[in-house]
Amino acid sequence: MNSARFERADSSFVAGFVAMLPLWVGVLPFALTYAVSARGSGLSVWETQAMSLFVFAGASQISAAGMFAAGAGGLAIIATTFLINVRHALYGLNLGRRIPRGGLAQVLAAHTLTDEAFGIVSARKPTLRFLLGTELSLFFIWNLGTLAGALLSSSLPDPVTLGVDFIFPLAFLVLLLPLLVSRPAWLVAGFSGLLAWLLSGVVNAGLLVLVTGVAGSLFGAWLLGSRDEASA
Secondary structure, X not given: OHHHHHHHHHHHHHHHHXXXXXXXXXXXXXXXXXXXXXXXXXXXXXXXXXXXXXXXXXXXXXXXXHHHHOOOOHHHHHHHHHHHHOXXXXXXXXXXXXXXXXXXXXXXXXXXXXXXXXXXXXXXXXXXXXXXXXXXXXXXXXXXXXXXXXXXXXXXXXXXXXOHHHHHHHHHHHHHHHHOOOHHHHHHHHHHHHHHHHHOOOOOHHHHHHHHHHHHHHHHHHHHHHXXXXXX
């Protein structure tokens, strides 16, 4: 029985790892972009790689590299990257209610949590091993891309100038569409998208995601509460 349980758990991890493979094509150019930016800002190969290993937050790393180049102070860099990543608190609260505690594995899952992994597991009933599979899949390709970009930065053009930056928004759209299975879901998606568009020129990206995430959640709760009252 223990062997069968281990095989099922191992299969769940592999399934999560494989589920992220289509997104590698979007993650790799951004890993290269970060590495080229970091090396251009004066970071060494090891410093560039260490950020991907211990920070592992694409937008924050690219922002931090630009701030390093501009000579920003440590507190300013920390505050900026915190705001960019604060949306992960919402992801963690959601997953913490749906996935049983897992000790050190849960700590690893918290460190390697990404937007893409959250999007994938949101469409199903997740297990901790499946979540880890999705997260470590992107952790692997992100760090591989970082190493390649750091070593070859002098001979690589900025991937964004090649027009590959559209891949990430397209990937998130692909993740979103299967979740829109009801009228409230469509209304919440439309409301959140409109709010994000209205605020995009006013607040930074991290705060934008937090505000629209909270506002969209509250709007969805209001919609569901109104529907329940109407059917009572």
